[in-house]
Amino acid sequence: MRTIEDCKLYVITGEQYHPGRPLAEVMEAAIAGGADIVQLRDKNGTPAERFAKAKFLRALTRRHGALFIVNDDTELALAADADGVHLGQDDLPLEEARRRVGRGMLIGISTHEIAQALEAERAGADYVGVGPVYPTATKPGRKAVTTSYVSEAAAMLRIPFFAIGGIAPETAGDVLAAGARRLCAVSAVVGHPDPAAVCVSLKRSIEKWEALDAGRMNGWTTAESMETEETKKSEKIKETEETKVTEETKVTEETKVTEETEESEVTKVTEESLVTEECMKTAAVVSPVAATADGMRIPLLLNGKRAWSEASTLGALATALGLAERRVMAELNGEAVPREDWNTVQIRADDRVEFVQFVGGG
Numbered sequence: 001m002r003t004i005e006d007c008k009l010y011v012i013t014g015e016q017y018h019p020g021r022p023l024a025e026v027m028e029a030a031i032a033g034g035a036d037i038v039q040l041r042d043k044n045g046t047p048a049e050r051f052a053k054a055k056f057l058r059a060l061t062r063r064h065g066a067l068f069i070v071n072d073d074t075e076l077a078l079a080a081d082a083d084g085v086h087l088g089q090d091d092l093p094l095e096e097a098r099r100r101v102g103r104g105m106l107i108g109i110s111t112h113e114i115a116q117a118l119e120a121e122r123a124g125a126d127y128v129g130v131g132p133v134y135p136t137a138t139k140p141g142r143k144a145v146t147t148s149y150v151s152e153a154a155a156m157l158r159i160p161f162f163a164i165g166g167i168a169p170e171t172a173g174d175v176l177a178a179g180a181r182r183l184c185a186v187s188a189v190v191g192h193p194d195p196a197a198v199c200v201s202l203k204r205s206i207e208k209w210e211a212l213d214a215g216r217m218n219g220w221t222t223a224e225s226m227e228t229e230e231t232k233k234s235e236k237i238k239e240t241e242e243t244k245v246t247e248e249t250k251v252t253e254e255t256k257v258t259e260e261t262e263e264s265e266v267t268k269v270t271e272e273s274l275v276t277e278e279c280m281k282t283a284a285v286v287s288p289v290a291a292t293a294d295g296m297r298i299p300l301l302l303n304g305k306r307a308w309s310e311a312s313t314l315g316a317l318a319t320a321l322g323l324a325e326r327r328v329m330a331e332l333n334g335e336a337v338p339r340e341d342w343n344t345v346q347i348r349a350d351d352r353v354e355f356v357q358f359v360g361g362g
């Protein structure tokens with residue numbers, strides 16, 4: 001059976017999005033496409049209808065090895081032998097829900113800001129929802145939290161989080177670039193004529209970023225295992241980029257995945273003044289700014305990864321990274337910045353900076 005850590009794609013029912021199409025057909029397609037978790041979210045059915053759907057989804061998910069979560073209702077979760085229950089900020093408090101469902105059941109909590117997520121983590125939530133990232137008709141009136149909350153969650157949470165709200169193949173790239181590695185969707189999947197295809201696409205996007213992360217992890221190596229630029233080029237990972245680190249500088253080599261190109265890209269980022277996400281996680285309980293020793297460093301999302309820099313301009317950052325003389329492109333918050341402007345473009349806290357070097361193909 002899958003654990004919550006294994007689960008990357010979470011699909012929630014939304015029968016209003018597939019009128020005339022049976023729930024069974026749509027959710028079976030979602031699972032066939034790679035949904036790891038299915039949640040029953042039914043605000044309108046009678047208790048008997050909700051119970052029947054829960055029993056059906058329990059059997060379906062069990063058959064396919066997926067997890068089954070019930071929204072809002074601990075009693076229904078218990079009655080249907082679900083794997084867990086999902087609760088919002090205005091639902092039953094986590095402590096009371098835990099008393100009712102016991103240790104063996106997963107509890108997920110919706111969060112809309114980092115303080116709520118840290119509190120849920122502290123109180124024993126198994127995962128949190130982070131959203132709505134974008135405004136969504138599925139949760140009307142709920143303010144979008146934007147990808148900046150996704151970045152905070154990525155930097156500060158230890159438990160798994162699922163980005164939710166407006167998640168679709170078109171938005172997944174930005175949400176993953178902000179640091180999410182788990183996605184949750186309703187309308188984009190269940191409202192699509194081909195739910196399986198949407199799930200396949202979302203799952204592929206997640207896996208691309210995981211492959212990129214694996215490259216970054218490989219980068220946390222010692223000088224002995226450092227490779228030459230040429231070696232690295234020949235070992236490009238399909239559809240991903242790699243990360244390398246030198247022992248002395250504890251430098252990250254960050255990369256970027258673009259949806260537009262199938263070519264791998266390798267960006268070498270070498271600098272002394274960056275502290276990576278690892279340091280950030282150690283200081284997770286304090287604010288990002290307080291986490292810096294000297295208070296001078298700016299928190300950034302550098303090639304999708306949380307980092308810190310003393311550089312105040314894009315040019316200074318490129319210099320610090322050893323990229324000033326390299327044939328690289330820079331993007332600041334999704335906008336390409338011409339090289340002639342690098343020294344005048346200021347970097348601010350939580351800016352998203354991407355340095356990309358194309359190495360082959362094109």
Ligand SMILES: Cc1ncc(COP(=O)(O)OP(=O)(O)O)c(N)n1
Nearest residue numbers: 071072086087088089110129164184
């Ligand atoms: C995975 C996941 N995340 C968030 C929610 C929303 O829960 P809540 O805020 O309680 O809103 P409702 O879904 O009950 O309207 C969720 N259901 N699942």
Ligand SMILES: Cc1ncsc1CCOP(=O)(O)O
Nearest residue numbers: 132136138165166185186187
């Ligand atoms: C239930 C919920 N909670 C936060 S956003 C959301 C709905 C997400 O739906 P969609 O994927 O259709 O935007």
Ligand SMILES: [Mg+2]
Nearest residue numbers: 072087088091
């Ligand atoms: Mg709820």
